[in-house]
Amino acid sequence: MIKVIAHIDLDAFFVRAEELKNPKLENKPVAIGKDGRGGIVSTCSYKAREFGVKSGMPMFKAKLLCPDLIIVPVDFNYYEVLSNEFYYFLKQYTSKIQVASIDECYVDFTDLFKNNKNLNEDFFRQIQESLYKKIGLKCSIGVSTTTFLAKMGSDLKKPMGITIIRKKDIQKLLFSRPINTYYGIGNKMSEKLRSLNINTIGDLYYAIKNNNQKVISHLIKNEAENIINCLEGNSSDDIFENNHFSNHSSIGNRRTLPYDTNDYNTILQELIKSFDDCYNRFNDKNLLCGGLTIVFRFTNFKTRTYTKKLDTPNDDYNYLKKILLSDFDNIFDNQTVRQVGVTFERLIKNYNVQIQMSLFDYEYYEEKDPIYLMLKEFNKHIKNENSKLIRASDLLEEQDYGRK
DNA sequence: TCTGGGGTCCTAGGACCC
DNA sequence: TCTGGGGTCCTAGGACCC
Numbered sequence: 001m002i003k004v005i006a007h008i009d010l011d012a013f014f015v016r017a018e019e020l021k022n023p024k025l026e027n028k029p030v031a032i033g034k035d036g037r038g039g040i041v042s043t044c045s046y047k048a049r050e051f052g053v054k055s056g057m058p059m060f061k062a063k064l065l066c067p068d069l070i071i072v073p074v075d076f077n078y079y080e081v082l083s084n085e086f087y088y089f090l091k092q093y094t095s096k097i098q099v100a101s102i103d104e105c106y107v108d109f110t111d112l113f114k115n116n117k118n119l120n121e122d123f124f125r126q127i128q129e130s131l132y133k134k135i136g137l138k139c140s141i142g143v144s145t146t147t148f149l150a151k152m153g154s155d156l157k158k159p160m161g162i163t164i165i166r167k168k169d170i171q172k173l174l175f176s177r178p179i180n181t182y183y184g185i186g187n188k189m190s191e192k193l194r195s196l197n198i199n200t201i202g203d204l205y206y207a208i209k210n211n212n213q214k215v216i217s218h219l220i221k222n223e224a225e226n227i228i229n230c231l232e233g234n235s236s237d238d239i240f241e242n243n244h245f246s247n248h249s250s251i252g253n254r255r256t257l258p259y260d261t262n263d264y265n266t267i268l269q270e271l272i273k274s275f276d277d278c279y280n281r282f283n284d285k286n287l288l289c290g291g292l293t294i295v296f297r298f299t300n301f302k303t304r305t306y307t308k309k310l311d312t313p314n315d316d317y318n319y320l321k322k323i324l325l326s327d328f329d330n331i332f333d334n335q336t337v338r339q340v341g342v343t344f345e346r347l348i349k350n351y352n353v354q355i356q357m358s359l360f361d362y363e364y365y366e367e368k369d370p371i372y373l374m375l376k377e378f379n380k381h382i383k384n385e386n387s388k389l390i391r392a393s394d395l396l397e398e399q400d401y402g403r404k
Numbered sequence: 405t406c407t408g409g410g411g412t413c414c415t416a417g418g419a420c421c422c
Numbered sequence: 423t424c425t426g427g428g429g430t431c432c433t434a435g436g437a438c439c440c
Contacts, residue, residue, distance in 0.1 A: 013440090033408070034408065034409090037405090038406090038407075038408065039408070040406090040407070040408050040409095041408095042408070042409085042440090043440085055440085056407080056408090057406095057407090058405080058406050058407065059408095060405055060406080061405090061406075074408085074409085074410095076409090076410075100439090100440090101410090101411080101439075101440050102410085102411095102440075103440070104440080183438095183439085184437095184438070184439085185438090186437060186438045186439075187437090187438090188436090188437060188438085189437080189438090220414075220415080221414095221415090248410095248411075248412095249411090249412080250411070250412085251410090251411090252409085252410070252411075253409075253410085254408075254409055254410085255408095255409085256408070256409090293434095301407075302435090303434090303435065303436080304434080304435085305433085305434055305435065306434085307432095307433065307434075309432090309433095339408085339409095341409085343411095
């Protein structure tokens with residue numbers, strides 16, 4: 001059966017989130033990110049883009065392009081709360097939602113269109129408008145028969161765009177697009193392909209079709225076949241239902257040092273800050289950590305990682321920290337370091353913790369409890385007066401931590 | 405005064421077993 | 423009379439995405 005899959009992507013999400021906090025930022029050139037050594041633009045407002053500011057650009061460069069740029073630091077916890085609001089909003093339409101990141105998801109609307117042959121923009125326009133009215137977020141929507149095409153579609157018109165890609169329109173809409181806009185082909189691969197005179201998605205399609213071995217040999221195993229399937233609309237259209245952006249199999253933190261150094265104590269102190277940051281986020285979630293990774297990035301941007309697998313998954317601060325410190329002593333060899341980081345890996349749900357059912361209730365939570373705070377934020381941001389109070393049980397029921 | 409920090413996934417190649 | 427080769431499992435490092 002032909003499916004109706006939408007990819008819904010929030011427009012300049014971090015900027016929009018900050019505008020909701022501080023409406024004075026609206027229609028101004030705003031960049032979200034760190035303003036300091038190594039700071040880059042995480043995302044920026046459309047006004048800032050008019051000056052040539054882009055995601056990933058060093059902040060000092062952005063300031064040169066746009067002297068009036070307003071720089072706002074990243075507030076990830078707040079974005080996460082807002083992101084969950086967005087996904088709850090979508091649930092009024094269907095539960096067939098696959099959360100892909102903090103600001104985008106795939107939704108299977110097939111059932112809703114079962115009896116309606118006239119697939120058009122109206123329905124999606126209504127979602128857009130309702131989302132904006134209720135939560136204040138803007139989004140772009142791509143609609144097609146597969147997740148890949150929906151994803152490619154949402155990128156074609158922004159902000160507040162709606163793009164329907166029908167099978168007969170794939171070539172017209174996608175083949176002239178630059179090669180790096182193909183989802184899954186990044187800078188490295190684009191560079192290789194351009195050196196082989198593959199500059200557009202269409203170029204790549206025909207090269208594979210014509211069995212151009214020079215090109216095919218640069219792709220990973222089975223990728224050529226996969227690309228043809230994607231561009232002919234025959235790739236997977238399955239939605240893997242998940243409920244939260246916050247279900248992770250790892251939690252990490254990296255920190256760029258104020259200056260490159262090989263000083264043992266300076267590096268160790270930053271590493272411990274990283275560890276504490278990870279632990280604080282990890283500790284909220286009733287998880288066990290099954291492995292610890294330390295990462296160094298050197299002046300030349302090469303990275304070195306060191307992973308310790310734990311015999312038994314653990315959540316004890318002192319135990320994990322002891323491992324961190326002994327690992328650090330083992331591997332640190334006085335090389336000059338630019339960035340250090342820690343990742344908690346192999347996260348699994350801690351089934352040993354028994355929680356009384358009554359504790360799932362919103363009103364039973366202590367005011368300092370992270371779940372309580374999250375709910376408070378969440379309810380505060382729902383603008384519709386009629387929406388009912390969300391209870392902790394609604395959230396927790398849907399938690400499904402751990403790996404498949 | 406270049407190049408963040410949150411992640412996931414893939415692969416080459418080493419370790420190990422028989 | 424020198425170290426094959428098939429298989430599995432694991433991990434470091436890198437590519438990619440937002």
